[in-house]
Amino acid sequence: MKVQKKTTSFWFWLLMGTAISILPGCNQCTSNGPTASTPGPANDQLVLAMSQEFENLNPILQQMLATSYLNGFVIHSINWINKDWEWECALCVKTPSLENGLAKIVTENGVKKVVSSWEIKPNAKWGDGAPVTGHDFKLSWQVGGSKNVAVGEKKNYTRIESVTVDAVNPKKFTIKHDKAYYDFYKLSHSNIGLLPSHIEAPIWEKTKNQPGAYEKQTEYAKNPLNPGLYNGPYKISELKLGSHIIFTPNEYFYGDAPKIKKIIAKLISNTQTMEANLFSGSVDMISILGMTFDQALSLKEKLDRDPKLSGKYKVKFEPGLVYEHVDLNLRNPLLKDVRIRKALRHGVNVKELTDALFRGQQKPALHSVHPMDSYFTKDVEKYAFDLEKSKALLEEAGWKANASDGYRYKDGEKLTLNLMTTAQNKTREQVQVFLQAAWKKIGVNVTLKTQPARIFFGETVRKGTYPGLAMFAWISSPDNPPASIFHSSMIPSRKNSFSGQNSGAWSNPVVDEALDLIETELDQKERQKLMVKVMQEYNKDVPVIPLYFRSDVAVIPANMKNHFVTGHQHSAPRWAQHWDLGN
Numbered sequence: 001m002k003v004q005k006k007t008t009s010f011w012f013w014l015l016m017g018t019a020i021s022i023l024p025g026c027n028q029c030t031s032n033g034p035t036a037s038t039p040g041p042a043n044d045q046l047v048l049a050m051s052q053e054f055e056n057l058n059p060i061l062q063q064m065l066a067t068s069y070l071n072g073f074v075i076h077s078i079n080w081i082n083k084d085w086e087w088e089c090a091l092c093v094k095t096p097s098l099e100n101g102l103a104k105i106v107t108e109n110g111v112k113k114v115v116s117s118w119e120i121k122p123n124a125k126w127g128d129g130a131p132v133t134g135h136d137f138k139l140s141w142q143v144g145g146s147k148n149v150a151v152g153e154k155k156n157y158t159r160i161e162s163v164t165v166d167a168v169n170p171k172k173f174t175i176k177h178d179k180a181y182y183d184f185y186k187l188s189h190s191n192i193g194l195l196p197s198h199i200e201a202p203i204w205e206k207t208k209n210q211p212g213a214y215e216k217q218t219e220y221a222k223n224p225l226n227p228g229l230y231n232g233p234y235k236i237s238e239l240k241l242g243s244h245i246i247f248t249p250n251e252y253f254y255g256d257a258p259k260i261k262k263i264i265a266k267l268i269s270n271t272q273t274m275e276a277n278l279f280s281g282s283v284d285m286i287s288i289l290g291m292t293f294d295q296a297l298s299l300k301e302k303l304d305r306d307p308k309l310s311g312k313y314k315v316k317f318e319p320g321l322v323y324e325h326v327d328l329n330l331r332n333p334l335l336k337d338v339r340i341r342k343a344l345r346h347g348v349n350v351k352e353l354t355d356a357l358f359r360g361q362q363k364p365a366l367h368s369v370h371p372m373d374s375y376f377t378k379d380v381e382k383y384a385f386d387l388e389k390s391k392a393l394l395e396e397a398g399w400k401a402n403a404s405d406g407y408r409y410k411d412g413e414k415l416t417l418n419l420m421t422t423a424q425n426k427t428r429e430q431v432q433v434f435l436q437a438a439w440k441k442i443g444v445n446v447t448l449k450t451q452p453a454r455i456f457f458g459e460t461v462r463k464g465t466y467p468g469l470a471m472f473a474w475i476s477s478p479d480n481p482p483a484s485i486f487h488s489s490m491i492p493s494r495k496n497s498f499s500g501q502n503s504g505a506w507s508n509p510v511v512d513e514a515l516d517l518i519e520t521e522l523d524q525k526e527r528q529k530l531m532v533k534v535m536q537e538y539n540k541d542v543p544v545i546p547l548y549f550r551s552d553v554a555v556i557p558a559n560m561k562n563h564f565v566t567g568h569q570h571s572a573p574r575w576a577q578h579w580d581l582g583n
Contacts, residue, residue, distance in 0.1 A: 041284040041557050043581045045262045049274050050289040051425070053242065053267050055458040057229075058220035059193030060144050063152045063501075064457050065475060065569065066289055068189065070265060072573030073247045074127075074230035077194055078118065078137070078187035080570045085478050087185065090574075091132055091194075091231070091254070093119040095185050105180050112180040112520070113161065118187075120171045125252040127227030127235045130198045132254075134165035134173025137187075139197040143204055147497060148211040150462075153484040154499040156191045159519075182522045183479070190569055199228050211497055233258040233577035243267060258577040269424045275299060278313070278555065286555040288571060292427040293358050296553040315555050320475070320567030321370050322550035326419070326435070327461075327470045327504040328543055334417065335468065341542035342383070343393040347442045349385040353434055354548050357427060365546035367535050368474070368482060374524070375481070375531040380539040390442040401443050408443035416445040417468040420460065423450035428471060431547070435471075464492055464503040473550065475569045481518045481531060486538070488512050506543035557581060 052066035059075050062068060076090045089095055096102030096116040103116040124132040143149055144157035159178055166172035177184050199219050207213035219226055227235045234247035247263040266283055268274055271292050277283045296315055303310040328335045335341060350364040369376045399408035399415050408415040419435060421428045436446040451460060460466050484490045488507035490500030514530040521527045552565045562578040
């Protein structure tokens with residue numbers, strides 16, 4: 001995180017794994033990808049592979065990186081973070097700031113609030129020709145802030161007090177926040193999604209009073225081929241769950257017309273199968289939701305050894321904000337004991353893990369903030385690999401070793417925890433086995449379970465129903481305090497329609513106070529001090545076992561131009577209109 005890639009929470013953008021079949025009956029998915037005797041792909045068609053299926057294309061409801069990646073082709077937000085990790089306008093004319101006068105601080109009844117004025121680009125339209133307007137943003141705010149709709153970062157919506165659309169020019173609108181938040185200008189889909197009001201408003205009116213009803217009735221779920229749902233360079237012309245999605249140019253796109261005439265996203269769940277598909281010509285490129293890091297390293301070595309292959313493909317690496325970790329469900333009576341949590345952390349040699357799986361190329365994480373982020377600090381409690389300390393903590397907690405089987409018992413109960421992760425992800429399954437073996441050495445019996453990513457993230461993690469441990473990844477934005485995953489108000493429950501991403505149910509009043517203060521602290525240095533407090537409590541309480549920060553990896557055709565790996569959740573497809581396979 002150059003500045004962490006997400007700001008009111010680490011977006012629930014989770015990576016890798018999903019049980020899906022490979023393109024059954026996809027008549028249009030013939031690739032023109034390179035083989036031993038054919039040239040590279042051209043601008044008539046590009047076939048890319050990804051290992052994870054999306055959960056919901058609605059930009060307000062999406063909580064997976066797979067969905068964010070695919071939506072990059074078809075949905076643009078008001079603004080976003082570019083490849084240089086700077087905020088820039090997408091649909092807006094200019095991003096408001098206190099300096100340029102488009103935002104101002106006002107005081108009402110003794111409360112400081114921020115008011116910002118926005119304007120949508122005159123030629124910005126949805127894929128059916130309807131203009132993108134302030135009414136779209138206003139509807140999005142109403143839907144996202146509703147108690148009857150589950151979104152990952154509810155507070156991004158509820159902290160907006162009002163949205164006023166200009167009566168004369170609906171391209172213009174004003175946002176008033178209920179406090180003077182420092183990050184008022186962040187209107188990407190990581191913060192606030194954008195809905196086409198001319199399509200979604202009638203659906204919302206019919207469903208807004210029924211919990212969970214909008215999610216089922218949204219046009220994104222009922223008819224995702226409706227071009228009016230999309231305002232990006234492409235629209236979806238074919239979709240088959242578990243198989244593929246086909247993107248074709250959006251004739252009403254406000255920017256440069258895309259060069260590639262058809263992009264086909266193949267869903268291939270087995271990450272080891274992707275390389276075979278690449279070399280056979282079935283796919284032309286592998287997205288960041290494809291190969292595992294170790295596979296990509298091996299592929300790069302193959303390319304370096306074989307000039308024929310190196311002339312056809314490039315492997316791109318970008319250090320990023322993807323934070324692989326194990327969440328601890330603090331609803332579990334065993335995990336309520338901080339001594340057990342600390343024992344688990346001392347019991348993992350993360351350096352040995354990363355050396356074995358990634359040749360030391362992915363670095364162990366000290367906590368959830370990346371060293372590139374301005375919020376990073378080393379001033380926290382540290383947990384060196386120490387088996388004896390782990391054992392002593394478990395002894396102190398009353399769990400005694402049994403000489404016959406090596407596990408620990410208390411009142412006749414074996415110390416057992418379940419570790420869940422995504423299915424069919426080779427790396428995660430290897431990490432599962434590594435952790436199981438490591439914790440066995442301190443007497444903890446760990447059982448393993450996997451689920452397809454769509455179920456794991458869409459249900460199990462979202463609702464916090466994993467029984468013990470859940471291994472997955474967060475990705476965030478620069479300068480993004482993690483309120484949605486750390487604040488106690490973000491613990492998902494039936495009462496809040498499972499909004500929020502604090503699925504492990506961590507509650508710490510010091511953290512809550514610091515995160516609340518950060519929101520309205522305009523001084524970056526003061527925000528940094530508050531984030532140090534958060535990280536200190538994070539390491540003291542151990543609600544999570546940090547593992548490592550991942551690099552984004554993509555394999556692209558050697559002749560592909562204008563493709564870049566960002567390292568944050570605003571990934572390459574958001575600029576897909578510039579991709580070029582011209583020779």
